[in-house]
Amino acid sequence: MQPSEPMIVFEGVEKRFGDHVVLSDLDMTVAPGEHVTLIGPSGSGKTTILRLLMCLEKVDAGTIRVGGRYLTHMEKNGGLVPADERYSREVRKRIGMVFQQFNLFPNMTVRRNLTEAPTRVLGLSKDEANARAEELLDLVGLGDKIDAHPTQLSGGQQQRVAIARALAMRPDVLLLDEVTSALDPELVAGVLSLLQDIGKSTDITILCVTHEMGFAQDFSHRVMMFDGGRIIEDAPPEELFGAPRHERTRTFLQAVSG
């Protein structure tokens, strides 16, 4: 990958569910280390972007590149063909995701949640994976919970573990899908400030879908406003929140700030 090359490139991406067009002819570029927040009304396509990057959905048209490699397609005989599962998994190793519902594995301890993929996918030794897990749990402030089961943790603690689990893969790209939406209000601030710290202390490219506008403003280098499957406004947070140019953005911001 060239240093100047963008980390994520969407070109002409289209996604439909039946007749419903979720994303239409979407072009989007994210630079390495950039923090981009996607906002917009529900159903506007922002979560679909994350799911496409995670290969949880397939594009109907267009291409996605991550770190200079096609995610959706693979090169074969000089042309592009849709990627198979094995190829996608290879590119996807560089992308981590944190979910709204945490999705920790309840049948595993916190330790195994964090070491499972590094050992199985990255081929780390048990000791290496353990050391990494301990370090990350300290970072998220849960060093003492390493042998707990997820069900013994509060929502906020589970989400911290989920963040640590994603980071244990040392991803180039981190996707945050409404990570505080399922938390009790008093737990939100802690998780958000953890994400702020991670954003500041690493050079991971972060794509974030959130309804926390204050967080979006502090955290992002760029904010994209989605509506009807298109990006209708794309600007630095101070501009987009301070002086939104699009009428739709203004009404949306007014609505969410209540």
Place this chain on the structure above:
Amino acid sequence: MGWDWNYAIAILPEMLGALRVTIEITLLGSLVALVLGLVIAVVRRARIPVVDQLLWAFVEFVRSTPLLVQVFFLFFVLPRFGIVLGAFAVGVIALGVHYATYTSEVYRAGIDAVPRGQWEAAAALSLPQSRVWTGVILPQAVPRVLPALGNYVISMFKEVPLLLGIGVVEVVNKAKELSSETFRPIEPYTIAGLLFLALSLPASILVRRLERRRAAV
């Protein structure tokens, strides 16, 4: 014609020997049912065209025909095609395959009950498919359905007497033999019933306890 304790005690060792055969067939048949059912459930989940339709047809066919017909088919018809199986082997295979079609549905329900987020989290970590099953999905799906699987094992145990139709000397067949030798049906059949009861009842209680523990979690 009253109850003859001496006769009852005299035939008990033979009855217990037949019970042993019944238990062996139940355990081996259960092994087939539990393993094959799991394989069917996992393969069907992959929804591979043609394979999926074939498995569906197989499962429906086996479930919609009586076990006894399947037993007779394996024992009397297959030899016509050069496949000769002993009565014991037919018993294990017929019971195992028949119940595999039921256990596959039980496993399927268990697998479906694992939240979609678990699949997505496993995919997000790029875990290989084999590890997604063995590390994430099945350890959550199987414990949930253990009581249902246990109930099928108990049902299989009680279905073993069907195999008297092909001469397997299990408990009921033994009772039939003894009563036709001595013209005393009371003791053999009563003992046969009690032997089934003695094993089924504790097993059912165990399964129910398991169910309650699962419900409490």
